[in-house]
Amino acid sequence: MSNTPSSVELLATDLQGPGVIACPNPKMTLWSGHPKVFIDVATTGEGKCPYCGTVYRLKAGEKLHSHH
Template sequence: MSELNQETIVITPHDLPLHCSGPQNQAWNGHPRVFLPIQSNSSIECPYCGAVYKLEGEAGHH
């Protein structure tokens, strides 16, 4: 995890496909939008900003 002490962002299957463009930023000053390949009931960290996302539920076909 990144050195920044960030809270985990909890998402549900409704939020898929998961992408990040910097959760602390507006669209114009964030990092490039990156799609994150999260698995069911797991977590993933954005390689650009270190935001941690946790999927609660089944990823299904995403």
């Protein structure tokens, strides 16, 4: 198993609620590998899972509608 953290590019529509993403995400093969956490992506445009190190990054040019 690779220890290299993966990076996931997100669209604004992938985010839940106030600009967060759940990890592990359904596309992961080890989706039950750690407790489900919600990672804030809206604040800085990216967030990192404290458990597996996966980086979730908002795709360039994507706009969140919840912030003015």
